[in-house]
Amino acid sequence: MGLLPFFYVVYVGFFDWNIFSKVAGLVYTGANNYRRLVFDADFLASIQRSVTFTLWAVSIEMVLGMALAQLLMRDFVGKGFFRAIHALPLTVAPIAVGATWRLLTMPGLGPLPYYLKQIGFDYNIGRYPTHAFATTVLMDVWHWTPFVTLTMLAGLSALPREPFEQAMVDGANRWQILRHLTLPMLRPVILTALFLRIMDALRIVDEVFMLTGGGPGMRTHYIGIFVWRVVFPKTDYGYGSAMSVLLLYFTIVLCWLLLTTITQARRESGT
Amino acid sequence: MRRSVFRKRLGQILTYLVWTLLTLMTLFPIYWMFLVSARSRVELFGNFRLYPTGFFIENYIRPLFKDVYGRYLLNSLIVTTGNTILVAVLAILATYALSRYRIPGDQNIFFWTITNRMAPPAAFMLPMFLLYSRVLRVGNWQLFDTHIGLILAYCVFNLPFAIWLLKGIVDTIPVDLDEAAMVDGASVMQVIWQIIVPLAAPGIAITALLSWIFAWNEYLFAATLTSVNARTFTTGLGEFVTVVGTNWGEMAAMATITLIPALLFLALVQRYIVVGLTFGAVRE
Numbered sequence: 001m002g003l004l005p006f007f008y009v010v011y012v013g014f015f016d017w018n019i020f021s022k023v024a025g026l027v028y029t030g031a032n033n034y035r036r037l038v039f040d041a042d043f044l045a046s047i048q049r050s051v052t053f054t055l056w057a058v059s060i061e062m063v064l065g066m067a068l069a070q071l072l073m074r075d076f077v078g079k080g081f082f083r084a085i086h087a088l089p090l091t092v093a094p095i096a097v098g099a100t101w102r103l104l105t106m107p108g109l110g111p112l113p114y115y116l117k118q119i120g121f122d123y124n125i126g127r128y129p130t131h132a133f134a135t136t137v138l139m140d141v142w143h144w145t146p147f148v149t150l151t152m153l154a155g156l157s158a159l160p161r162e163p164f165e166q167a168m169v170d171g172a173n174r175w176q177i178l179r180h181l182t183l184p185m186l187r188p189v190i191l192t193a194l195f196l197r198i199m200d201a202l203r204i205v206d207e208v209f210m211l212t213g214g215g216p217g218m219r220t221h222y223i224g225i226f227v228w229r230v231v232f233p234k235t236d237y238g239y240g241s242a243m244s245v246l247l248l249y250f251t252i253v254l255c256w257l258l259l260t261t262i263t264q265a266r267r268e269s270g271t
Numbered sequence: 272m273r274r275s276v277f278r279k280r281l282g283q284i285l286t287y288l289v290w291t292l293l294t295l296m297t298l299f300p301i302y303w304m305f306l307v308s309a310r311s312r313v314e315l316f317g318n319f320r321l322y323p324t325g326f327f328i329e330n331y332i333r334p335l336f337k338d339v340y341g342r343y344l345l346n347s348l349i350v351t352t353g354n355t356i357l358v359a360v361l362a363i364l365a366t367y368a369l370s371r372y373r374i375p376g377d378q379n380i381f382f383w384t385i386t387n388r389m390a391p392p393a394a395f396m397l398p399m400f401l402l403y404s405r406v407l408r409v410g411n412w413q414l415f416d417t418h419i420g421l422i423l424a425y426c427v428f429n430l431p432f433a434i435w436l437l438k439g440i441v442d443t444i445p446v447d448l449d450e451a452a453m454v455d456g457a458s459v460m461q462v463i464w465q466i467i468v469p470l471a472a473p474g475i476a477i478t479a480l481l482s483w484i485f486a487w488n489e490y491l492f493a494a495t496l497t498s499v500n501a502r503t504f505t506t507g508l509g510e511f512v513t514v515v516g517t518n519w520g521e522m523a524a525m526a527t528i529t530l531i532p533a534l535l536f537l538a539l540v541q542r543y544i545v546v547g548l549t550f551g552a553v554r555e
Binding site: 008012068071074076078082084085086087088089091092093094095096099100101102103104106108109110111114142199202203205206209210213223224227228231232237240241244247248251252254255256259 | 282283286287289290293294296297298300301303304307315316319321382385386389390391392395396397398400401402406484487488489490491495505506508509511512519522523526529530533534536537
């Protein structure tokens with residue numbers, strides 16, 4: 001099921017094809033599409049924007065998720081309830097997440113602009129590129145931090161108890177335990193969460209599309225939205241295929257990195 | 272001694288404070304969406320209120336019964352359920368094969384399945400669209416804009432996921448069991464359906480539920496591979512944006528409906544969600 005589209009997209013990537021040509025009317029252009037790709041400033045800029053977005057969103061999510069997982073390791077009444085509520089955003093459809101955040105941030109309708117105006121801050125995601133960018137990051141943090149938390153929680157619960165008890169006896173403080181015990185032992189789990197989050201953040205489309213439509217200007221025009229625009233409104237199929245091939249290639253490299261790093265980390269930590 | 276008791280108390284208070292705050296922050300966007308869905312246009316842009324002001328049921332009724340959203344809902348149910356059944360059956364067969372037989376390159380097949388799952392939908396969107404609408408076309412028949420087309424398309428991301436999740440479970444079922452059954456003269460299919468499936472039932476159930484939710488939430492494939500007849504509910508939600516002068520109340524109402532399966536699901540299996548969301552990568 002995945003193989004057929006793959007070969008097909010490689011094939012189409014060598015042709016010039018748009019809505020006006022029939023299947024038989026493909027024009028062979030060799031590596032032209034790929035050459036165009038390398039010099040396409042818009043394409044490169046959208047990659048750069050995606051990377052910036054990913055760096056911000058994923059680093060916030062990792063730190064926050066780790067902290068929350070630590071908090072959830074404690075025993076307190078109502079833990080299950082909080083955990084369930086915390087997991088809620090994960091199950092919400094991305095498009096609905098986008099819709100929800102649009103309702104929150106719409107000038108004249110949402111509470112966010114309303115209350116920020118009360119304290120004298122002019123918040124408008126349709127007008128200020130920085131606000132739009134920050135809001136997409138915030139939305140992603142809202143949506144995906146629980147994923148990191150739950151992954152870390154699963155990892156933390158699976159750790160053996162003895163080294164920690166030993167460290168407590170030796171009088172290590174909380175920071176030392178985190179730095180020298182928890183983090184190294186949790187390395188495979190942290191890497192798993194990190195890679196999965198990076199890959200997901202790089203391919204974000206529907207949430208951002210719904211929230212900002214890629215605007216204002218091009219500020220939130222991430223790579224997924226860029227490909228979508230080339231393929232559908234512009235129907236530049238050959239060029240779009242070349243882009244898909246490139247994205248697939250990077251994905252496969254990332255996946256491979258993920259698997260080898262995790263396997264290695266697992267071997268080192270002896271689990 | 273006294274001091275440590277005090278510190279423990281303080282820690283507890285802080286924990287509750289943090290979680291209460293987080294719960295509010297998590298719930299607020301959803302609460303707001305629900306409020307918007309319950310208000311008429313006049314109320315929405317009138318005075319700003321954070322509490323419910325009656326229930327404007329028209330926001331739900333009109334799109335569902337007078338507009339196309341009722342039909343989209345039905346399409347979504349057909350496609351997601353069809354996909355879940357197909358994925359469950361194929362995944363069980365595939366997992367059994369991957370778990371019990373040593374074929375050359377099985378590790379590679381396994382790796383390849385995860386790249387499918389990880390690939391950006393943008394990379395699949397175009398080839399699938401072209402295949403569905405131009406290439407696999409016989410006379411008037413095409414896969415584009417059909418239920419079966421979407422059911423097959425969703426296998427691209429759901430099947431690898433299901434295989435990854437189920438493999439961990441099937442691997443834990445001792446091979447002795449199937450060997451004993453084989454000795455008694457059971458066929459491979461009998462072993463799968465009468466031994467593996469019942470033993471892996473809880474895992475299969477969760478996999479199926481998650482697949483269902485993923486298919487229900489999917490946007491890009493559905494937006495690309497359908498136009499009218501097979502358009503899904505979630506995709507219909509995206510249509511609100513492009514229309515000039517969005518009806519925010521109706522959009523919020525439809526988004527609220529999108530949320531219902533997720534809420535039910537979470538209530539059902541929140542304890543197992545950790546395993547499901549990490550591809551079993553954390554277990555072992």
